[in-house]
Amino acid sequence: MAADGLLIIGASQSGVQLAVSLRALGYDAPITLLGDEDHRPYQRPALSKDFLQGSISKEKLIHRSQDYWDEHRIRVVKNERITRIDKRADGSGTATSRSGAVFAFDRLALTVGARARPLPLPGTDLPGVLHLRNADDALELKARAETATDVVIIGGGFIGLEAAASLQKMGKRVTVLEAGPRLVGRAVGEEVAAHLLAHHTARGIRIELGARTEALVGDDDGVRGVRMADGSTLPADVVLIGIGVLPNTELAEQLGLECDNGIRVDACALTSDGVTVAIGDCANLPNPVPGSPPGDRVRFESVNNAIEHAKVAAYAITGRREEYAGIPWFWSNQGDLKLQIAGLSQGSDRTVVRRDDTKGRFTVLHYAGGRIIAAECLNAPLDFMAVRQALGAGADVPADLAGDPSVPLKSITTAPTTATKPVEQPA
Numbered sequence: 105m106a107a108d109g110l111l112i113i114g115a116s117q118s119g120v121q122l123a124v125s126l127r128a129l130g131y132d133a134p135i136t137l138l139g140d141e142d143h144r145p146y147q148r149p150a151l152s153k154d155f156l157q158g159s160i161s162k163e164k165l166i167h168r169s170q171d172y173w174d175e176h177r178i179r180v181v182k183n184e185r186i187t188r189i190d191k192r193a194d195g196s197g198t199a200t201s202r203s204g205a206v207f208a209f210d211r212l213a214l215t216v217g218a219r220a221r222p223l224p225l226p227g228t229d230l231p232g233v234l235h236l237r238n239a240d241d242a243l244e245l246k247a248r249a250e251t252a253t254d255v256v257i258i259g260g261g262f263i264g265l266e267a268a269a270s271l272q273k274m275g276k277r278v279t280v281l282e283a284g285p286r287l288v289g290r291a292v293g294e295e296v297a298a299h300l301l302a303h304h305t306a307r308g309i310r311i312e313l314g315a316r317t318e319a320l321v322g323d324d325d326g327v328r329g330v331r332m333a334d335g336s337t338l339p340a341d342v343v344l345i346g347i348g349v350l351p352n353t354e355l356a357e358q359l360g361l362e363c364d365n366g367i368r369v370d371a372c373a374l375t376s377d378g379v380t381v382a383i384g385d386c387a388n389l390p391n392p393v394p395g396s397p398p399g400d401r402v403r404f405e406s407v408n409n410a411i412e413h414a415k416v417a418a419y420a421i422t423g424r425r426e427e428y429a430g431i432p433w434f435w436s437n438q439g440d441l442k443l444q445i446a447g448l449s450q451g452s453d454r455t456v457v458r459r460d461d462t463k464g465r466f467t468v469l470h471y472a473g474g475r476i477i478a479a480e481c482l483n484a485p486l487d488f489m490a491v492r493q494a495l496g497a498g499a500d501v502p503a504d505l506a507g508d509p510s511v512p513l514k515s516i517t518t519a520p521t522t523a524t525k526p527v528e529q530p531a
């Protein structure tokens with residue numbers, strides 16, 4: 105009987121990386137990479153940036169050519185949404201799609217990602233009220249933006265600010281409504297949040313913090329505005345909702361896998377059944393930062409995590425236990441501002457700001473217990489690289505020397521004091 109091989113549900117960043125890493129490791133069984141979108145696997149980050157602005161084409165977002173998939177015997181299936189999985193104790197089973205197609209597997213990988221969090225307000229079903237999670241969302245936003253004058257973005261997180269900067273560049277009148285007291289919630293510290301506010305406001309984006317939205321108003325032709333709790337209405341031809349994402353855990357829950365803000369996995373990306381892997385945005389994993397408190401868990405929403413997590417899962421599937429250990433990093437391009445973050449700032453008890461206004465650079469270094477734990481760097485790639493390398497090597501960047509922006513951080517980085525064992529990674 106022919107083997108059914110591995111079924112990867114979710115054909116995006118983590119699913120693609122898993123398939124690629126498995127072949128790099130010599131995994132020889134059939135691989136099916138299946139997704140519900142009607143596009144070849146593509147990269148999401150540009151959807152709110154260059155692709156929205158029209159400076160790169162859809163083709164540039166595509167992960168791999170059809171020749172690559174063919175040569176590596178990876179079957180890519182588009183436009184099939186899995187709605188039911190039947191799995192046996194040994195990890196094999198069948199997955200059934202909404203169209204009725206059945207996909208048999210010997211082993212399963214869940215790389216189902218996350219979906220846009222819905223906004224619980226009246227009027228969100230009006231034409232022109234959009235989210236920005238996938239290529240179809242981006243295509244619709246692009247099309248509607250062409251004729252729009254006023255765009256209101258609800259949510260001042262990364263996606264909201266990236267889209268705001270892109271739409272402002274495209275000549276739109278942009279308002280960002282953020283319910284919280286500062287931009288980007290807890291993902292950046294207060295100093296960077298304040299810098300982002302000043303930067304975007306100076307470029308003509310109107311930003312309201314503590315905004316109380318009440319309803320989206322309009323008619324069959326589309327949304328016309330956003331009604332605020334004080335009774336005023338902001339005009340809007342397009343409303344973009346960017347208030348975060350929810351991990352797609354429904355299939356895992358149906359399989360009886362443990363879920364808690366994502367599908368719970370161990371350090372090798374194995375779910376609670378010990379054989380299915382779950383990776384990327386959908387997974388809740390042990391904090392991979394060396395030295396993090398035992399039991400501490402995280403769920404990341406980043407390309408870097410999707411890639412690194414997939415490599416660890418590839419090892420697990422080939423029978424080798426490699427624990428995920430590493431320094432998370434993230435970037436967000438917002439118009440002419442490039443934010444790069446290395447490490448996690450949770451637990452920070454001291455910050456040091458490096459600011460060079462002549463060069464437009466702004467870096468905030470985070471410390472805990474006297475040691476560096478993270479850096480948030482705006483247009484300061486050398487600071488980012490220095491801290492990322494220092495954290496990866498278990499080295500420190502002394503706080504008392506770090507505040508002078510004319511001193512390269514690399515030059516003051518101390519020798520490593522803790523040994524970290526990087527996992528050797530397949531391509």
Ligand SMILES: Cc1cc2nc3c(=O)[nH]c(=O)nc-3n(C[C@H](O)[C@H](O)[C@H](O)COP(=O)(O)OP(=O)(O)OC[C@H]3O[C@@H](n4cnc5c(N)ncnc54)[C@H](O)[C@@H]3O)c2cc1C
Nearest residue numbers: 114116117118140148149186216217218384385405406407
């Ligand atoms: C607009 C935008 C900009 C971003 N910018 C950045 C950035 O600048 N830097 C950064 O690091 N990260 C960025 N990200 C985040 C990054 O793209 C994600 O972290 C990454 O895509 C996660 O990959 P994933 O494969 O885990 O999940 P996803 O990319 O969410 O892919 C999951 C796939 O599974 C499919 N799927 C779900 N359920 C089913 C089912 N039942 N059947 C079949 N298919 C299913 C989904 O449709 C989707 O195609 C951005 C994301 C967006 C949306």
